[in-house]
Amino acid sequence: MQLPECLYGFSLKKCPEFSYVITCSRAASTALALYALLDAGKPENSPAIRKGVEYLLKSSVNGTYWTYSYMVPSSWGGSASCEEDFQKKPSLVATAYAVALLHRLGYNVSKSLRWLKENLKPENLLNREYLAYFNGSPPWQYSFPFYQLGFPSVHLLHREPFEALALPLTLLNGEVGGDAAAVMALILNRTRLNFAGEYLLLVEVNTRKNKNTSYKLEIHLTGANTTEISENGTFSYILENVFRLKFSTPRFFIRGKLELHQYDPFSRPDVAVYLLKRIGNNSYMRVGCADFTEVWNGSYRFDVNPRYDYWSHSIRPTATALLWMRLAGDKEMEGSFLKKTLNGGHISGACESYLAGARACTEDYAMLLLLIDLHDGSFTGGLPETETATPPSETPSGTSENDWLRLMSGLAAGVLLGYLLGKRR
Numbered sequence: 001m002q003l004p005e006c007l008y009g010f011s012l013k014k015c016p017e018f019s020y021v022i023t024c025s026r027a028a029s030t031a032l033a034l035y036a037l038l039d040a041g042k043p044e045n046s047p048a049i050r051k052g053v054e055y056l057l058k059s060s061v062n063g064t065y066w067t068y069s070y071m072v073p074s075s076w077g078g079s080a081s082c083e084e085d086f087q088k089k090p091s092l093v094a095t096a097y098a099v100a101l102l103h104r105l106g107y108n109v110s111k112s113l114r115w116l117k118e119n120l121k122p123e124n125l126l127n128r129e130y131l132a133y134f135n136g137s138p139p140w141q142y143s144f145p146f147y148q149l150g151f152p153s154v155h156l157l158h159r160e161p162f163e164a165l166a167l168p169l170t171l172l173n174g175e176v177g178g179d180a181a182a183v184m185a186l187i188l189n190r191t192r193l194n195f196a197g198e199y200l201l202l203v204e205v206n207t208r209k210n211k212n213t214s215y216k217l218e219i220h221l222t223g224a225n226t227t228e229i230s231e232n233g234t235f236s237y238i239l240e241n242v243f244r245l246k247f248s249t250p251r252f253f254i255r256g257k258l259e260l261h262q263y264d265p266f267s268r269p270d271v272a273v274y275l276l277k278r279i280g281n282n283s284y285m286r287v288g289c290a291d292f293t294e295v296w297n298g299s300y301r302f303d304v305n306p307r308y309d310y311w312s313h314s315i316r317p318t319a320t321a322l323l324w325m326r327l328a329g330d331k332e333m334e335g336s337f338l339k340k341t342l343n344g345g346h347i348s349g350a351c352e353s354y355l356a357g358a359r360a361c362t363e364d365y366a367m368l369l370l371l372i373d374l375h376d377g378s379f380t381g382g383l384p385e386t387e388t389a390t391p392p393s394e395t396p397s398g399t400s401e402n403d404w405l406r407l408m409s410g411l412a413a414g415v416l417l418g419y420l421l422g423k424r425r
Contacts (some may be wrong), residue, residue, distance in 0.1 A: 025060050027066035027169075032098035035171065044105060053105065064111045066094040077388055078082050092119055092161060096168035096176075103172065113176055122178040125162040126187075133283055134187050149286050150308065151191040152317040166323040172372070183326035188321045190279045193287055193308040195247045198278040201229075201254065201304075212236050213269075217257045221245070223252035249335040252302035256290075261298060264330070271332040275304050310337055315349040319367035326374065334375045341368065 032051045042049060060066055067088035074156045085281040099112045122131060124419055130151075151165050207213050214233050219229040225246040260269065273290035286305035295301055310318040310333065322334055347368070351361030373379035 025066065025068040025091055025094035027056060028068070028091070028097040029095040030055055031094075031101040031168075035097075035101050038104070038344075040392050053102070056102065057283055060098065060112070061090070064115050065090045066098045067091050068094055072377075090119075090122060092116065093164045093168065096165055096172065100168050100171035101130060103175075116176045120165075120177050120411075122183050124181070125165070125180060130160070134190070134280070143363070150193070150284060150312045150317060151188075152320050154309060154312050154314045154317055162324065163317075166320045166327075167367075167370070169327055170323050170374070172195065177327055181324055181327035181329075184324040185330060188324060191277075191285060192311055192321070193277065195250045195251075195252070197246075199245045199247065199287075200276040200278070200284055201243040201245055202272075202274045202276055202288075203239070203241045203243075203258070204270070204272045205235070205258075205260065206268065207237060207260075208267060210237050213239075214261045215239060217241070217256065218258075219243070219254060219256035221252070221254050223247055223249040224254075229256075252305075254290075256302050258300045258302070258389065259298060260300075271300055273302050273304060275306065309340065313350050314360075315341065315347075315351055315364035316367050318349070319364070319371055322371060323367075334371060338368075338372060339374060 030052050034049055034056075034152070037046075037048060038044065056066070067089040069088050095112055095116055099109045099116065103109050103113075126134075153159065162180075165177075169181075174181075201219070203217065205213075205215070213236070214232070214234045216232040217229070221227055222227070224247070229243055231241065254275070256273065258271065271292065273289035273292075274286050276284035277287050279285050287308055288304050290302035290304045292300055292302045306313060311321045312318050318337060322337060325331070325333065341347060347365075349368075351364035370379065
């Protein structure tokens with residue numbers, strides 16, 4: 001089996017055609033675990049820390065960068081693990097984690113910092129399909145790459161390198177990544193779901209048969225520039241109708257009914273309704289999928305109500321975007337996001353547990369705790385050259401929406417370590 005040149009996850013570049021390949025890095029995992037142990041109070045001269053640092057120093061390539069390896073699921077030629085060496089390649093993410101840990105402990109990592117700065121380029125942060133899309137010249141009009149929802153994606157299997165880099169670059173306290181952060185901030189400002197732009201409602205039907213099918217479509221909208229859409233007609237094989245919308249409030253709601261006639265009930269059509277946001281001339285990003293109910297053969301009811309704020313209704317994608325905005329010097333949205341997400345002591349943002357399996361909400365909450373510490377000034381990155389931030393002044397109980405979570409911020413390292421251990425299972 002011929003192995004690909006570029007991979008998902010920890011690699012410099014990614015190849016979407018090899019989505020069955022999973023990358024991993026023992027160096028990144030080790031550095032993150034050691035960082036978590038130090039934050040939890042483990043002494044720097046403890047056997048666990050010394051052993052981990054020794055491994056990192058030995059596993060670097062020419063004292064410059066660290067690598068990743070990859071696993072191939074059993075359905076694609078047998079299983080593999082991180083211990084097996086399959087043409088290890090340079091890794092931005094692994095190097096960033098290792099440098100953050102070693103820099104914190106006072107090691108000279110100047111060569112590795114230079115390597116990071118030289119390689120933190122847009123083409124190494126985003127898949128080439130995304131770059132073409134954001135440059136305004138995609139080969140499609142309504143399909144965002146990989147058919148995901150939002151950007152950063154809410155799907156664990158469609159992670160871009162920039163998503164994995166947000167945390168270690170933050171741990172480095174912004175010492176690298178300035179130009180890369182500026183590029184990412186421009187992109188993220190375009191994909192933020194503020195409902196101030198132009199949206200499309202896309203209705204797609206594929207009967208898989210070249211014969212005429214009549215249809216009737218009724219859509220009712222709340223919080224939009226139009227309140228009702230009614231349409232009927234006939235089509236052969238594929239129906240693709242687009243309706244342009246603008247919203248006056250993020251609490252919009254779309255409810256519709258679609259009836260199909262003269263089609264074979266034993267060959268069910270593919271029916272989909274998407275909400276898309278315009279991010280370029282003819283470039284649109286999916287931000288919502290309809291929930292469908294088939295009332296009877298050929299009759300469908302659907303609702304679109306994503307209730308997205310910022311970049312996603314999930315915590316982790318928005319937290320990732322806010323970390324990149326912070327690296328670019330923009331902290332404006334942090335406070336409002338935390339206030340809305342914590343909501344007086346109740347976490348209102350969703351987590352990705354339905355995709356993360358055993359990891360549940362760990363990564364979402366770890367990112368949230370980090371944002372809290374960054375926002376109130378209690379986290380500085382732990383670099384030797386950085387003075388410890390002055391703790392925030394005490395406030396009476398109940399005056400801050402995140403008082404209760406700030407008490408937990410000391411557990412953030414344990415949360416990160418728990419996420420890591422769950423990921424390695």
